[in-house]
Amino acid sequence: MSGKKKPSAKLFIQEIDDLGWSLGRDLGEGAFGKVKLVSRKSDSQQAACKIMAKPKDMKKMKVIQLEYKIMKEMDHEYIVKCFEAKETEANVYLFLELCSGGELFDKIVEMGHFTESMAGQLSYNMLSALNYMHGLGIIHRDLKPENMLIANKGGDFTNVKLTDFGLSKMLDEESKLMKTPVGTPGYVAPEVLALKDGGYDNKVDVWSMGVIIYILLCGFPPFYADNDAQLFAKIKAGDFKFIAPFWDPISKTAKEFIVKMLTVDPKKRATIDELLAHAWLASAAAKAAPPKEAEHELCTSEEYKLKETQAKLAAQFIHLKDTVLVVNKAKNRFLNLIGKAPPADHTGSATTTVGGGDDPAMVEVQINNEEKVDGGGCKCVVS
Ligand code: ADP
Numbered sequence: 001m002s003g004k005k006k007p008s009a010k011l012f013i014q015e016i017d018d019l020g021w022s023l024g025r026d027l028g029e030g031a032f033g034k035v036k037l038v039s040r041k042s043d044s045q046q047a048a049c050k051i052m053a054k055p056k057d058m059k060k061m062k063v064i065q066l067e068y069k070i071m072k073e074m075d076h077e078y079i080v081k082c083f084e085a086k087e088t089e090a091n092v093y094l095f096l097e098l099c100s101g102g103e104l105f106d107k108i109v110e111m112g113h114f115t116e117s118m119a120g121q122l123s124y125n126m127l128s129a130l131n132y133m134h135g136l137g138i139i140h141r142d143l144k145p146e147n148m149l150i151a152n153k154g155g156d157f158t159n160v161k162l163t164d165f166g167l168s169k170m171l172d173e174e175s176k177l178m179k180t181p182v183g184t185p186g187y188v189a190p191e192v193l194a195l196k197d198g199g200y201d202n203k204v205d206v207w208s209m210g211v212i213i214y215i216l217l218c219g220f221p222p223f224y225a226d227n228d229a230q231l232f233a234k235i236k237a238g239d240f241k242f243i244a245p246f247w248d249p250i251s252k253t254a255k256e257f258i259v260k261m262l263t264v265d266p267k268k269r270a271t272i273d274e275l276l277a278h279a280w281l282a283s284a285a286a287k288a289a290p291p292k293e294a295e296h297e298l299c300t301s302e303e304y305k306l307k308e309t310q311a312k313l314a315a316q317f318i319h320l321k322d323t324v325l326v327v328n329k330a331k332n333r334f335l336n337l338i339g340k341a342p343p344a345d346h347t348g349s350a351t352t353t354v355g356g357g358d359d360p361a362m363v364e365v366q367i368n369n370e371e372k373v374d375g376g377g378c379k380c381v382v383s
């Protein structure tokens with residue numbers, strides 16, 4: 001959501017203290033505001049505190065309340081728990097289960113890629129979490145390695161927990177399909193971009209998870225392009241490859257698994273139950289992680305070229321990381337890209353609703369970097 005209004009540090013330091021917690025270091029920063037390490041003064045219980053400036057707009061406030069409601073409802077080993085939420089005149093505070101191991105994103109960057117065994121274990125854990133929340137009618141809609149946190153520092157990094165339910169949706173009996181194009185380019189499902197057949201459902205999470213598993217195994221994303229228009233065209237066409245030689249050592253079963261997830265037609269895309277029963281997860285879990293070979297200092301020119309290509313591909317993954325800026329003009333650009341162009345005289349006002357979105361409160365498009373609009377990744381929240 002909007003990064004326009006940031007909570008004032010002076011105020012939240014005082015308010016957190018008044019709420020009975022001591023403030024620690026920064027844990028992260030997202031579109032909404034800051035996440036800080038906190039410790040309860042009464043019993044030294046540590047937590048992560050997500051601090052969000054309270055929006056004046058009631059609809060935006062409802063989005064924050066929904067994030068809390070959704071997190072409070074869930075109780076799963078691989079989903080971050082929310083202990084409590086507090087509201088002051090200026091801010092909203094979510095006190096969350098602390099994950100001290102950092103973002104999965106940084107772990108992938110550090111390791112280059114995971115072994116099949118590690119990726120399989122992590123995928124199994126994440127798919128179990130998705131199965132659980134989908135069973136409750138909750139759809140995440142913004143799955144990406146920044147929103148998957150490693151439970152313990154220096155611990156098993158397949159023990160990852162899902163967080164950031166700020167774009168999530170809770171479906172009720174009446175709303176089985178969603179219409180608002182939300183998500184992060186690179187991870188967004190084709191049906192969100194195409195928005196045909198009346199909307200999309202929880203299969204969008206299966207697609208995004210497929211993108212993540214692809215990245216886990218090779219360190220670069222399946223869909224990348226010089227600009228968002230090309231990126232979205234590739235996603236809509238399901239145009240990706242298992243690029244040689246990086247994918248050569250990876251099993252056929254793993255590739256089949258990914259193809260089942262990155263299937264453009266959501267009706268033909270695998271269900272989570274099918275994926276949990278798939279041979280890759282059984283074999284990935286059983287296979288011991290092969291020891292990592294020492295890197296050679298000197299390379300032949302052929303090896304050098306390969307390393308260079310690999311570095312360029314990995315840079316595409318790093319590029320997907322979104323630091324968010326809100327640019328109203330960009331909303332029109334996004335709508336154009338996904339073929340939902342507003343009228344020519346449209347000013348991109350923050351109250352416009354396009355395409356009958358299901359979340360009237362979500363009206364911003366968030367762009368990675370204003371200078372890099374054409375080539376940059378953008379996190380899109382448009383209705
Ligand atoms: P946003 O909606 O702004 O993206 P997130 O909930 O994803 O907010 O939090 C932003 C970042 O803060 C995360 O990517 C992560 O680095 C850090 N963070 C969030 N929750 C926790 C937590 N429970 N434990 C540790 N770090 C966290």
Ligand code: MG
Nearest residue numbers: 030146147164
């Ligand atoms: Mg986030």
